Amino acid sequence: MDLSSIELRHLRYFVAVAEELHFGRAAQRLHIAQPPLSQQIRRLEEMLGCTLFLRTSREVRLTAAGEELLERSRQTLRKIGDDCTAALRIGRGEAGVLRVGFIGSGMLTALPRMLGRYRRLYPEVDLQLREFSTSGLVQELRNGTVDVGFLRDAGPVEELHIEPVFTEPFVAAVAKRHRLAEQKSISPRSLRDEPFVLFSRSYGDVAWRRTVALCEAHGYLPNVVQEAPQWLTILSLVGAGLGVTIAPACVERLRVANTVCLRLREKHHSTSLELAYRDTEKRPIVLAFAALAREIFKKGIGGRG
Known part of the structure; x- marks a missing residue:
């Protein structure tokens, strides 16, 4: 049994034939020609060392090994699909953990509205909020225990990108x-x-x-x-x-x-409420949050919740 050469396409081909129980319809579903499909199924059977389909001139049926592999192949393909989707969401900033620090007076501006909007747009992000003084938040941002923050009049700070969002x-x-x-x-x-x-x-x-x-x-x-x-x-x-x-x-x-x-x-x-994060920050989850903050405050509703 040579399992090292089995690829995802073999499983996809197998599942299509197993669900259609017809090589011609499975080939159409996969958008490939029937002969290569038949060859790949035979190759899969060779690698496994067992027969997956009983073929006659009148029908195609799954063997006991084929029935077992069908369920496991579906699970494998679903799992890979879920894993790729999860990675894609992380890559787009749509999932993960985001630690946000803020000063108390920020809650008297558009910040609560912005956070609510972010929660609705990115429900799969674990948004963790903590209140600090400006000096405390600067330290937390610099040591990486907070990802993004809202400060008041922090001024230029080494290692941080700071921009006013509401004056x-x-x-x-x-x-x-x-x-x-x-x-x-x-x-x-x-x-x-x-x-x-x-x-x-x-x-x-x-x-x-x-x-x-x-x-x-x-x-x-x-x-x-x-x-x-x-x-x-x-x-x-x-x-x-x-x-x-x-x-x-x-x-x-x-x-x-x-x-x-x-x-x-x-x-x-x-006096200005400022958005801050590390100047080397590249993570989509932080950049997406910052972009939304700019959008909300730019609308001129900084003093309205």
């Missing part, structure tokens, strides 16, 4: 009983003597410096009396009267009790 202005947040709360817009200079509630510089150095730069442009450094990691916490502390803050405009969507967000007349400062 927005800053707003000021004050308590409802604050002296400025009735204003529609204010200058950052109006906050000069106010205590500030802000996120720690360690959460994102460039984002922190960009916020502080808005104050510096008006001649002062913010007097930070309280730090907090999340915008919901920061705005809640502002509403409680502990201070004021300057934040991305998307935080208005939080609608925190006793807190009012005011537009800033400063037009030269803005």
Whole structure:
């Protein structure tokens, strides 16, 4: 028995004849001539060392060995088909595991909508989501434990491709009983003597410096009396009267009790949500995700879920 020379085409030919029980119809189904088909079936029988078909002038029937091989050949061909389909989906970015990191304020933009759209388009991808600070997410991206992420004002980072997908202005947040709360817009200079509630510089150095730069442009450094990691916490502390803050405009969507967000007349400062992944990234699953993110944010719905 010489099994080393058996090829998939032998099994396909065999299955066609076994299902048709007629060499002529099987040849038509396979789009080949009948003589070569008959030759390949005989060759398969020789390699196996047993007869698969009983042939007479009136009919073709399977032997017991043929019946057994038919079921196993079907299973083999189905398995190979499934394996090739799985590989194709991986190659197209339609399957696999995708680890996505994000910052909390990203959830106040079009990001949730984008993730929902991705889930519907790629249901076979195991989408794993984790929240980080910008600095923490940068580290996770660089060491490969996160595949793609959404940062805020990360700036150029070695080993990472970073691009803005949504840019927005800053707003000021004050308590409802604050002296400025009735204003529609204010200058950052109006906050000069106010205590500030802000996120720690360690959460994102460039984002922190960009916020502080808005104050510096008006001649002062913010007097930070309280730090907090999340915008919901920061705005809640502002509403409680502990201070004021300057934040991305998307935080208005939080609608925190006793807190009012005011537009800033400063037009030269803005903050960006950024898409990031390793600059050597070639995997279709990551590139397809990035392409969808660009598409969703490009539609100008960055601040709408």
